[in-house]
Amino acid sequence: MAIIAWTLIILSFIIAFVGLxxxxxxxxxxVFLGFVLYGLFYSFAELPWWFWLAELLFVILLFGADFLANAVGVKKYGGTKAGMWGSTIxxxxxxxxxxxxxxLAGPFIGAxxxxxxxxxxxxxxxxxxxxxSLIGFLTSVGVKGAIQIIMILLFVIVVS
Incomplete structure (x- = not known):
């Protein structure tokens, strides 16, 4: 059962990185699904309240980084809201x-x-x-990837 549990947990983390x-x-x-799967297969008691709070703050940071990187990238190069919306689409x-x-071409062409x-x-x-827009997207991928790595490392530290 442990092999199935860890396979599903690791698979959810891999899918999270594909999502970048x-x-x-x-x-x-x-990423959160991996934590929940661990709790379901093992025990939520092993994941203390501060772990969940820290991970929730990281999720908020992920959403903020995504929006901010795109907006700053477009604005820095003289774009407008139309460029930001085009990039998002x-x-x-x-x-x-x-x-x-x-x-890579989508955000550029959209903007x-x-x-x-x-x-x-x-x-x-x-x-x-x-x-x-393209620079903002690539920056966002890098920042979000780093945050996700930190989230997973915190999880590994807590459960080991």
Whole structure:
């Protein structure tokens, strides 16, 4: 039974890391699923209240990092709300429209189209906004990956 438990726990953590680059998968929920699976298979008593509080704060940080990195990336390069919305839509739609490269091309193309369609600032500014969106997305992936690693390391420390 222990093999099944740890297989499911580790699988949920792996899916969480896939969710970093494939935003349709709710990464933080899969990290939490690993903790809940541990509690169900073993005991929730082994995971103290401060563990749950710390992990909840990390989840809030994950959501904040995701939004902030995209917004800062687009804004820093002169983009507007239209660019941010376009980027967000591109992140979600890109992987389905352009299978392998869509995760990188989606936010860029979405931000460019958003700027061109709504603000009409010109192609050069729209491309800058797209670049900012791409940089923001990549920064977000790095920051969220680091936070998820910390979350899992805290879990490993607590249960070992």
């Amino acid at each position: 680059v494939y935003p349709v998968i709710p990464a933080s929920l899969f 591109g992140i979600l739609v890109g992987p389905f429209v352009i299978p392998v490269f869509g995760i 460019v189209l958003g700027e061109l369609l709504v603000n009409r600032k010109g192609l050069r500014q729209a491309l800058r906004s797209g670049l900012g």
